[in-house]
Amino acid sequence: MRREKIRRLNSLLEIYIDTNVDKDFSVLSKKADPFFIFSRDGQLVYVNDICETLLEYSRLELLHMKLSDVFVPTALNETQTFFFEKDYKELTSFDSQVRRKLGALLDVNLTTFPILFDNEVVGTYVVLKDITLIKKERELMSEKQVAAGQLAAGIAHEIRNPITAIKGFLQLTMSEYKGKPMYFKIIESEIDRIEAILKELMVIAKPTKIKHKKLNVRLLLEQVLTLMESQALLNDIQIEKRFNLEGETVLGDENQLKQVFINYIKNAIEAMPDGGRIQVEGILLNEDSVQIRIIDQGHGIPFDTLSRINEPFFTTKEQGTGLGMSVSYKIIEEHKGDFNVKSSTDGTCIEVKLPIMP
Ligand code: ADP
Numbered sequence: 001m002r003r004e005k006i007r008r009l010n011s012l013l014e015i016y017i018d019t020n021v022d023k024d025f026s027v028l029s030k031k032a033d034p035f036f037i038f039s040r041d042g043q044l045v046y047v048n049d050i051c052e053t054l055l056e057y058s059r060l061e062l063l064h065m066k067l068s069d070v071f072v073p074t075a076l077n078e079t080q081t082f083f084f085e086k087d088y089k090e091l092t093s094f095d096s097q098v099r100r101k102l103g104a105l106l107d108v109n110l111t112t113f114p115i116l117f118d119n120e121v122v123g124t125y126v127v128l129k130d131i132t133l134i135k136k137e138r139e140l141m142s143e144k145q146v147a148a149g150q151l152a153a154g155i156a157h158e159i160r161n162p163i164t165a166i167k168g169f170l171q172l173t174m175s176e177y178k179g180k181p182m183y184f185k186i187i188e189s190e191i192d193r194i195e196a197i198l199k200e201l202m203v204i205a206k207p208t209k210i211k212h213k214k215l216n217v218r219l220l221l222e223q224v225l226t227l228m229e230s231q232a233l234l235n236d237i238q239i240e241k242r243f244n245l246e247g248e249t250v251l252g253d254e255n256q257l258k259q260v261f262i263n264y265i266k267n268a269i270e271a272m273p274d275g276g277r278i279q280v281e282g283i284l285l286n287e288d289s290v291q292i293r294i295i296d297q298g299h300g301i302p303f304d305t306l307s308r309i310n311e312p313f314f315t316t317k318e319q320g321t322g323l324g325m326s327v328s329y330k331i332i333e334e335h336k337g338d339f340n341v342k343s344s345t346d347g348t349c350i351e352v353k354l355p356i357m358p
């Protein structure tokens with residue numbers, strides 16, 4: 001960007017900070033969440049108290065720092081592409097790493113959103129969440145979790161058979177019953193719900209059955225879309241494909257990876273009760289990775305829930321299981337991929353990066 005423009009945007013940002021920060025940030029509970037604001041040239045221009053504590057620098061020191069001083073070099077590249085992405089207009093959430101003054105590295109989850117002033121993006125808010133503990137716990141728990149996951153998957157499998165039998169006999173009874181069918185409908189829909197939960201639980205862990213093989217990404221996506229298209233049409237939703245992939249392959253488990261995209265597309269459909277369009281993009285990002293995006297025109301994910309969507313059992317839906325996102329996230333992690341989400345009230349973009357085979 002040209003110097004003059006930067007200068008102009010920076011002076012707008014200054015006005016914004018003087019007049020609006022306190023007002024806007026009461027919603028984010030100014031005391032609880034560490035946050036800073038940086039300008040379009042990457043300079044920190046505002047930090048709150050708790051951010052000083054988190055990063056161990058004084059406010060004065062922080063205000064002389066740039067993004068590149070806060071984030072560790074390995075995380076910086078990716079972090080910067082997020083901060084300076086072209087469409088820039090949305091809420092974004094992703095994990096990164098910062099270096100504190102005394103040298104310790106800190107895992108953080110960042111939620112960023114642009115500051116619009118006079119119809120221009122003049123700077124960016126960055127809210128940090130310390131996830132060091134969560135990450136450590138996750139590592140410690142992972143062994144236990146694998147065992148518990150296997151157990152859950154095993155139990156889910158065992159329960160599925162009797163449920164199928166119950167469902168079958170219920171349907172038989174229903175067809176012969178002459179009274180009011182209402183109770184049957186409730187039983188049936190509750191059984192459907194149990195089945196949905198079991199199905200997702202079974203995906204969580206069945207390491208013995210996971211087979212990693214060479215998978216053509218484009219083919220995999222096409223197959224997922226064939227599965228999902230009828231459900232989309234029922235909801236008055238068009239799925240638009242945009243692929244610039246040919247024979248690129250990833251190493252992975254076919255069913256698990258399909259499950260990932262099915263989960264995301266399902267959520268996209270559920271976010272658009274009045275219909276609309278879902279874009280499914282598959283592109284070759286660079287020589288090492290492909291990027292798959294699912295972009296919907298739904299109601300979006302509000303700020304305070306954005307960082308929670310990958311938590312197991314987190315749901316905002318009356319009939320939700322809260323497992324789709326967490327299962328998908330786990331699968332992506334296991335495939336050494338990356339997950340990111342962007343959302344505004346105009347819709348949501350789920351972004352998955354996967355390493356391709358040479
Ligand atoms: P469920 O769909 O059963 O609620 P998920 O784990 O799939 O569980 O999703 C968790 C939550 O994340 C949803 O309840 C919803 O609030 C939010 N969410 C996920 N994807 C989207 C989307 N595309 N649009 C809006 N909200 C979404």
Ligand code: MG
Binds near residue numbers: 266324
């Ligand atoms: Mg879901």
